[in-house]
Amino acid sequence: MENPHVLIETSLGDILAELYPDKAPASVANFLQYVDDGHYDNTIFHRVVRNFVIQGGGYTSLLEKKPRREPIPNEATNGLQNTAGTLAMARAFDKDSATDEFFINAADNPDLDHAGDADDEYGYAVFGQVVDGMDVVKKINWKVVKPRDGFDDLPVDTVDIISVSRYE
Incomplete structure (x- = not known):
């Protein structure tokens, strides 16, 4: 495996x-630092929108926000698109506000791709792809x-992120 998994x-x-x-060097380095720090262990998918995305990594099962590092630059201009199964950095309105939260696209979401330089057009940086487990994403x-x-889209039955670790 050439790329990290x-x-x-x-x-x-x-x-x-x-x-x-x-x-997406900044996004991958940021994500892997959170992985290596154990940040994602015992978090939840706190936003689930059917046929759109599953988002997590920032909250515990008690809905407490986890401490996070400084935001990273948005890499949505990298040519990768928000297609089904891709991982992307979640962010607030400011285009350069991504920290620890990530989402997995459950469908093709071209509206999340880079379309311009304004904050509301900049898009969401894709930095990875599900290679196994899309059945879990769909569940x-x-x-x-x-x-x-x-929370607007909180699962009734909590979906835990038990851990995220490097896979060799």
Whole structure:
């Protein structure tokens, strides 16, 4: 395996992803630092939007925000598109606001791709691809969600991220 791989162990099964440091060096380095620090262990997928995305990595099962490092530059101009199975950095409105949260596209989402230089057009940086476990992504994506505790798309039954580790 030339590119780094990570194993995302969830309460619904495992997801294996390949990362693309040649296309998204800052995003991959940032993500792997969080992986190496154990940051993603015992977090949840806190945003699940059917036929769109599953997002996680920033909150515990008690819905407590985990401490995070400084934001990284947005690499959405790297030529990678938000297609089904890709991993991308989640962010706030500011294009350069991605920190620890990531999402997996559950469908092709061209509206999340780079379309211009304004913050609302800049897009979301893809930095990896699921190579095994899309069935798990689909299981998570079909969970029943309910707005509560300040979250719009929180699964009724918590979907845990047990751990994320490098896979060799």
